[in-house]
Amino acid sequence: MAIVKLSATERRRLSAFFTCLVLAVLAWIFTTLSNSYNYTVQEVLTYKNAPQKRAFHSLQPDTVKATVQGTGWQMIFSGMREESKPITIDLATLENRNFVVLSSQLKQININKELTQPIIAIDPDTLYFDFSNRLVKKVPVQLMSGLKYRRQFAVSGNIVIKPSFITVSGPADRLKEIKLWRTDSLQVGEISETINTRVNLQSVKEGNLNVYPKTVQVIIPVDEFTEKTLEIPVKLINNHNYDNVKVFPQRVKITFTTSLSRYPDMTEDLFEATADLDLWRDHGYRSLPVKLTRVPPFCKIVKLSPANIDFIIKK
Incomplete structure (x- = not known):
């Protein structure tokens, strides 16, 4: 097999050629990725201003496809970004109709999003809701805890939860399934004195349920x-x-x-x-x-x- 021998001058020229080629490719990539593009990302929905006299149930998933305008760099790294802030949808119009048009709220939505990547469209653009009469029910609070006591210390009296009952409002068929409402887990170790603290209730997973209050006072007598x-x-x-x-x-x-x-x-x-x-x-x-x-x-x-x-x- 013949081996091509290059002179020192030819090697310098070849090296300069590949250097220029690499720089040109990098410049092209940088210029291309600096341009503006439209790309699609998955966004999670949350709701505000829910109707107080109408219980609702969303007829579509709580995620949508959002068309975002951004640079090529932002498009590449969009898949590696941490979970973004959810899109908050205003449900005030549900007082007199059963749907919400998202395109009419894009301006307000983008105020809460990154200005360099505005949302220009959402699929689906219209969210539909099913309605039923809104009922109110009181259910007991159940404390979830993981408590560890110091040696010779233990609970010395009844655990007090204030209030012991909370109010849940929502569709009648859903309220029938709710027998109690749990708190977030209270984790405390090396306990040697009475605990008096506030504990959050577990968050509502459905948009058509409301829970009040959001926190309770927990008193655990220890002796x-x-x-x-x-x-x-x-x-x-x-x-x-x-x-x-x-x-x-x-x-x-x-x-x-x-x-x-x-x-x-x-x-x-x-x-x-x-x-x-x-x-x-x-x-x-x-x-x-x-x-x-x-x-x-x-x-x-x-x-x-x-x-x-x-x-x-x-x-």
Whole structure:
């Protein structure tokens, strides 16, 4: 295979030629991409000024194809851009008709968009809506949480949500499906004191629903817990024949955890322990298991001693 040998002068000329060619191509690309073009992007719709007396349901998806005017550079990087600000559509005209013409709102839409890339057309240009009577319903609020407490600390009382019920308005068929409304997840760690904070409600995903209020106050009482031991009497139940029954022992010892603030108030009157005589009569038990039938809220039983009691029936 023949090898072409170039002189130093020829190599310099060839190098200069390719350099000029590359520069020319780059200049052409830069000039071309600096021109203005129309290209299509997907845009998400949000709504404002929804009718207060009419519940509506959009008959098309919440995304549209927007024709945008921009440079070639903007067109190339449009696919790599972060999620843009949604297009906000004014629904004020739905008070007396069932459609909205988007081209009539382009000026207002572009005010909220990047001025270097104005939207010149939207497909579809007209949005249609289905209407039904607007109803109002009150539903309870459900707290969603992920709470982690410091050692020996825990919830010491009922969690308070203010307001505990919120108002939801929308189509009747949709409201039938709504039994409660959840909050955003409240995440707190290393808790050692009462929580008093505001939590957002989960956002509305449908444009034809309204929720009020948008936030609720959450109070979670927290206290340090410690152990306490009491002796309580055992109550005999289901003594249908009124037999003379003696139980041994007559009192059992319970160990439980309670909050420090309620420690002095924890007395034997708040607990109840029972033994069922039917277990002897129907099943032949020779000793009766003790069952705690009443325990104060937010108390945790650690130990019950003894767990079974003996008994004697006098004839």
